[in-house]
Amino acid sequence: MVFNDRIFGILMIVLAVAYGWGATQFPEPFGGSEAVGPETFPLLLAVVLGLSSLYMVVRPDPDNAWPWSRTGIELIVAVVVLVLYAMLLQPLGFIISTALAVGTLCWRMGSRPVKAYITGAVSGVVVYLVFSFALDLALPLGILSFLEVG
Structure with missing residues (x-):
């Protein structure tokens, strides 16, 4: 092998x-x-x-x-989610695409869907705030661009 x-x-x-x-x-x-x-x-x-x-x-x-069992399928799902994340980052923006990607991956790892997507949403917002305010790096807001300050 x-x-x-x-x-x-x-x-x-x-x-x-x-x-x-x-x-x-x-x-x-x-x-x-x-x-x-x-x-x-x-x-x-x-x-x-x-x-x-x-x-x-x-x-x-x-x-x-x-791993051609359930693990192999989950790995393929994770790759598809990450590719979709990269494709949706610009149009949907960082917060929404991160919430969807993290939520889906958490759900696939066994978390309940509501908790998984809440984790994804919180992760997206927290990481966006860290990059925008602490690191002063711009991330795309996409459809949430109306939230942009100044």
């Missing part, structure tokens, strides 16, 4: 490169000379993903088998 890890590692390297390239396509913030811009965190994630994926290719787990 060494082959499975290598295939997955190569796919994740491709994802890391695409994700890193996408991060460099963010528009330059006003002023343009900030050391930490909107691309910093995604680039850091791309580097970590690339390095860990490279490790999987070079040193695969010899006993690895694909």
